[in-house]
Amino acid sequence: MFLPRITSQFHCDLRLLLPSSRLFHCNPIVSRHFFKRIPSSLSCSSETPRCDLKLGAENFIARAISSRVESSAPEMVKAIRVHEVGGPEVLKWEDVDIGEPKEGEVRVRNKAIGLNFIDVYFRKGDYKAATMPFTPGMEAAGVVTAVGPGVNDRKVGDLVAYAGNPMGSYSEEQILPADKVVPVPPSVDPTIAASVMLKGMTAQFLLRRCYKVEPGNIVLVHAAAGGVGSLLCQWANSLGATVIGTISTKEKAIQAKEDGCHHVIISKEEDFVARVNEITSGNGVNVVYDSVGKDTFQGSLACLKTRGYMVSFGQSSGPADPVPLSALAAKSLFLTRPSLMQYTATRDELLEAAQEVFANIESGTLRVRVNHTYPLFEAARAHADLESRKTTGSVVLIP
Secondary structure, three states: OOOOOOOHHHHHHHHHHOOOOHHHHHOHHHHHHHHHHOOOOOOOOOOOOHHHHHHHHHHHHHHHHHHHHHOOOOOOEEEEEEOOOOOHHHEEEEEEOOOOOOOOEEEEEEEEEEEOHHHHHHHHOOOOOOOOOEOOOOEEEEEEEEEOOOOOOOOOOOEEEEEOOOOOOOEOEEEEEHHHOEEOOOOOOHHHHHHHHHHHHHHHHHHHHHOOOOOOOEEEEOOOOEHHHHHHHHHHHHOOOEEEEEEOOHHHHHHHHHOOOOEEEEOOOOOHHHHHHHHOOOOOEEEEEEOOOOOOHHHHHHOEEEEEEEEEOOOOOOOOOOOOOHHHHOOOOEEEOOOHHHHOOOHHHHHHHHHHHHHHHHHOOOOOOEEEEEEHHHHHHHHHHHHOOOOOEEEEEEO
16 A cells, blocks of 8 residues: 655544654644654655655654654744834844644634734834734734634634734734634635725724715715725715715825725815815715824814714824814714724624625625735835825735
8 A cells, every 4th residue: 555645634644654653643733843844755656665654754753753842942933023112113023932722712824914004003102002022913814723622613724814802913823712713705815805804894883883874875084095995985885875085196086986986085185174065065974984083183073964973993194182072062973983893892793794894895895905915024114105105905914
C-alpha cells in the first residue's frame, strides 16, 4: 500500500504511521508546528515502499517534536503594535505571541483587514485603549485555524468575519470570542467581507434602526465618498430616499453620483448649509449622518427640518463643540451619538445586521468599493493616506 504526499490535509495518514505518538496526537501546538516545517519533498510514489516512508516520517517527526519540546520560545506571529499614541509613525511591525484559543474562543488566520477611522482615533489617543501597548484594528475576515473548548458552531476551515470588540485585527492571526464572529457566504470574497463588516453594519444600524429611513425622506450624508458614506448613499437611495452628499473634491463627486447621490455638494467650494436650504426649498432634511464632527456639526443642525434627527457617528475633523439643549429646542431636534457595539450587543442582533449586509451585497444593492489595498506592515502609510483624504471607498490591509 502506498501513501499520498504527506501534508496537513493528511493528518490521519500520519496517525496511522505513528499510532504510539501520544504527544503528536494530543498536543495541537506540536501538531501545528510540525505541519509548518514538514518538507515538500517528503512524499511517496509507486516506487516508494511504505516502510521507507514510515521510517523517514518517524525520524522527521521525532526531530520536529524534540525541537519543539526543547525550545521554550513561543510561536510568534507578526502584528502592528502601538506603544505610545501619536502619528502614523507609532505603528510598529513586531512579533507577538497570541497563544491558543481558550473556552469559547477561536483562532483565526486573517486574510484581509479593514481600515477605519476608529483605528486612527485609538492610535492618536482620542479614544483610550484598554492596555498599552495594543494592537489596533476592529474588523477582519479570515479562516478558523483552531477552536477552543465549548465551541460547537465553528470549525477549522470556516471562513468568518468580525467587527467591533475585541480590538486587535492588525495581526496575521488573532484570538476571538466565537460568538463575535459571523459566517461569510461563499459568494462574498474575504477582501470584500473584511472591508464591509464594520462599515456595512454601521450603515445598517444607522439607516434601519437609529433613524429608520423611508421612501420620501431627504437625507444628508457627509463624507459621501468615504467607506461608510458610500454605503449609506447606496442603501438610502435603494430605500427610496432623496440623498444629498457632501464631498471634498470634484473627483469624488463622480463616485458620489454613482453611489446614488441625487445632489452632490463640494464642501470646499460651496456652503453646504445654503445649498441644502436651496435643494429643500428651505424645509431642511429629515436626518443628517455626520462622521466629520467639529467642522460640520453646527451646520448639520442648521440643515435639519422640524423634529429632524442629527446622527453624529464620527469625528474625523475633531470632536464637536458642546451643544446646549436650547440649541435643539427651536425645532424640537433629536440628537444621538450612537455606536455599533450597542446595536450589535446580542448574538441575534449581530447575526441579523451581518446577514442583511451580506444579502444586500449578494443582491447588488450594495457595491463595495475596495479602492485601496496595502500590505499590513505598511499600515502607517495607509493611516497617513486616510487622514489626508487621499483615499475613497474602503481601505484594506493584507497580511
